[in-house]
Amino acid sequence: MANEAPELLQKREVKVRREGLPDLENAEHGKVVLRFAPNPNGPLSFGHARGLVINSTYREKYDGTFILRFDDTDTKVKPPMLDAYRSIEEETEWLIGRKPDRVVIASDRIEEYYQHAMQMLEGGFGYVCRCSAEEFKVHRVGMTICPCRGQSNEDNVVLWNSMLKGVFKPGDAVVRVKTDMTLKNPALRDWPALRLQDTKAHPHPRPSVASNYIVWPLLDFQSAVEDHLQGVTHIIRGKDLMDSTRKQKLLYEHFGWSYPETMYWGRVKVHEWGGFSTSQMRKDVEAELYDGWSDPRLPTLQALKMRGIDSKALRSFWLELGITQKDISVPLATLYSHNTKVVDGTAPRLTFVRHPITFTLEGEAPSEISLPVHPNDASMGVRTWSLGSKEILLEGEDLEKMDLRLKEFADVALNDTIASMGSMERNDKRPIVHWLSSDQCRECILRYTKDNEIHHVNGQVETHAYTAGTIVQLERIGYARVMEDDSLLLCHEDHGEENA
């Protein structure tokens, strides 16, 4: 067969379904260097997870290097938040399951950027532009050359030193990369590389940086230079930065460097959340509209973790989406289904009765019963309930029928406040309900989020000793996380609302 039609065999091989992420272009095992570069103007959110997951997964795949880089070069528009440096490192480790191989902070590297700026001016492929933003826009749109462009290299160096010395105010001077004012894409025409910032009025939050510098690189310059310095081989990022790549390539050509391979993903929205921004969240958190950054209504990684979303679920979620350039909108149900798969096998079962109603048990009841901690895993042991008090709690919603089966126990017939025991064996189709023995429970609040509000249901939970952070499954209700204050928070929202 192979001899008769080799091309058919070859074709079939190509069409085999690909497992996981596609191969990287020009990737050599052990030599791939990737990075993820957030602005620490707040903790990481859902969308950041994509960059972390994709890049770190390639790091594993190629046994390469993964760099976490803080792009903290703006002190006014999107000022960094001091706490975020620490929390981003923690969130990164939580999500990708290891520390980054290297951490780089842009604000520690200003002198490097200065050197390259100087090189650029001396090499004649950059210039200090003293046009206002409005003036330059006219040139950009009109494809005309601005007067500053013709300055000699020496003049540019003099002006550069004046910038450093604080001769100019923010807005009065900027360093531009000389590209070509007639480029088809207006975004690329003599783009700005470094600018002035009033760091007296807007100091950098890191004490070691504070007001030390007034000249700061812009993203495209900082990122380009740093990628080169760190030996980054592959850049995988959002497609909103496609023009960034084009700008940076032009700079790389000037420097004689070769640009990394690039890949992009499209925009992602979540049905339930719509659009959100770190800046807006920061305002809302600071205005105390939310209970901190880990408020379960927020799309931050902290909040997701607090909601009981496992990092493995987040990883498989983003890996499933892959790196297509399509702009998509996904429902949370997709994330939840990943989470269920991760969590179900190990979530101990627990009973929670919402708005409990007490009945007295009548009949020949054993003094105690035992029920499995997990129905599919006997090794997780049993929970033992005492029935000494003969008092049981049922959920109001379940009382429409008078003949019920108490889960893992016995049939009962309800009459007024009496529950008369029937068969211990199951021998009819009466509904099975969850219930509690009053010997084995305590008051508890069950919280859940819905429509950007936190709701709660009062009830009784089976006595347990699970520590904060444990994901349990409330039988017939859903997965929940044991909270620090001993309340429970539903992982996948909704539910619990029937009696609320």
Next chain:
RNA sequence: GCUCGCGUGGUGUAGCCAGGUCCAUCAUUACGGGUUUUCAUCCCGUCGACCCGGGUUCGAAUCCCGGCGCGAGCACCA
């Protein structure tokens, strides 16, 4: 306006570069059924898609041209 990118079932996704075994993959959702002393897990099944119009070709989801739709960039933000 200029520039760039993207359009496969309800939602995602594979296939597209190297056209045929694609009456299109897998997952998820919804619905139905089975297992189960949970409305969980697990298993089975059903519904459901190549943006439109031309062209090339024996043959187009795949290549070409044109349209339409959506998104992003054109910041001294990242």
